[in-house]
Amino acid sequence: MERLQKIIQRAGIASRRKAEDMITEGRVSVNGKIITELGSKANPGDDIRVDGEPIEIENKVYYVMNKPKNVVSTLDDPKGRPAIVDYFHIKQRVFPVGRLDFDTSGVLLLTNDGDFAHHMTHPKFEMEKEYHVKLTGLLRKDESKPIEYGLNTPDTTYQPATVSHVRYDKSKTHTYLDIVITEGQYHQIKRMFSEIGHEVVRLKRKRFGVVTIDGLSEGQYRRMKPHEVKQMWNLAKNGR
Numbered sequence: 563m564e565r566l567q568k569i570i571q572r573a574g575i576a577s578r579r580k581a582e583d584m585i586t587e588g589r590v591s592v593n594g595k596i597i598t599e600l601g602s603k604a605n606p607g608d609d610i611r612v613d614g615e616p617i618e619i620e621n622k623v624y625y626v627m628n629k630p631k632n633v634v635s636t637l638d639d640p641k642g643r644p645a646i647v648d649y650f651h652i653k654q655r656v657f658p659v660g661r662l663d664f665d666t667s668g669v670l671l672l673t674n675d676g677d678f679a680h681h682m683t684h685p686k687f688e689m690e691k692e693y694h695v696k697l698t699g700l701l702r703k704d705e706s707k708p709i710e711y712g713l714n715t716p717d718t719t720y721q722p723a724t725v726s727h728v729r730y731d732k733s734k735t736h737t738y739l740d741i742v743i744t745e746g747q748y749h750q751i752k753r754m755f756s757e758i759g760h761e762v763v764r765l766k767r768k769r770f771g772v773v774t775i776d777g778l779s780e781g782q783y784r785r786m787k788p789h790e791v792k793q794m795w796n797l798a799k800n801g802r
């Protein structure tokens with residue numbers, strides 16, 4: 563059950579405020595009965611009409627894309643750089659769930675479900691995002707401890723992250739590692755490592771909650787499976 567004004571807003575008929583006016587003015591009916599009370603709830607499957615016209619609710623859709631490097635994760639770019647819309651060809655209007663930097667590749671979720679996007683991105687739901695990182699220099703074990711305990715910088719505090727699979731390249735100039743974070747602050751991974759003296763030279767998101775890009779090459783996308791959507795909701799609702 564959902565508030566009537568929210569359902570009307572979601573159907574793109576009016577803003578929440580205008581939808582409330584429509585209800586109090588007696589213009590809205592649910593299953594043949596005029597509803598004027600503001601707290602009223604309905605199911606999106608009910609016969610909801612405004613001025614006698616049935617409203618159409620957009621089906622919710624969920625996609626995962628393997629975002630290529632050097633593509634903006636927004637739908638278009640004022641600077642004219644390649645954008646994910648150049649790769650994405652579907653009828654529904656969708657928007658990205660959070661952002662990835664221009665030079666970051668990997669898992670990008672897209673949906674038309676604002677509530678889902680909120681639960682996936684708000685730090686209080688602690689959704690895990692796992693990245694594969696290449697850093698300048700050789701990272702010693704003790705160096706990453708501040709990141710693992712929860713790094714404090716003059717600008718912000720980061721929630722504790724999990725660092726694993728630390729290894730060096732053959733020429734011993736760079737470090738590879740995996741890191742799991744549970745929030746998505748601006749340039750978070752680049753800033754955290756920069757704070758401890760290492761620059762990120764390559765960044766790929768391998769996993770968002772239970773969703774991976776396994777089987778998708780760069781630029782490809784697929785519908786998320788219903789069980790994946792359900793699992794994501796459960797993870798976000800339970801927190802950790």
Ligand code: URA
Nearest residue numbers: 663666749750751752
């Ligand atoms: N952290 C970053 O620094 N960049 C991203 O794109 C994602 C996480």
